[in-house]
Amino acid sequence: MGLFNLFKTNNNGSLYRGGDGASIETAIVINTTNSMIGVPAEYKYIIGKYGQKDVGWILESQAVMENNGRNYDRINIKLNNGELKKYYFDITLFYDKF
Secondary structure (H helix, E strand, O other), rough: OOHHHHHHHOOOOOOEEOOOOOOOOOOOEEOOOOOHHHHHHHHHHHHHHHHOOOEEEEEEEEEEEEEEEEEEEEEEEHHHHHHHHEEEEOOOOOOOOO
């Protein structure tokens, strides 16, 4: 793997595809095979919606799960107004690939 391949995404170059992340069925697909890109991309997505962690929101919990042969990361956050949000990310492309 060359240095430039480290930062490549799959297919059309978009890092995110899929749904809104509200459920496994509508999970946000992280479109990379590189965990060094994939893991931070999950947080980058949430930061893009709600601002910086521990400023606009706090992490309540995070768990990896498997469903129908695919791997998901469920991230539960709490917004400053007390509202709880849950996001599902499909991490199959990069899960367990270091």
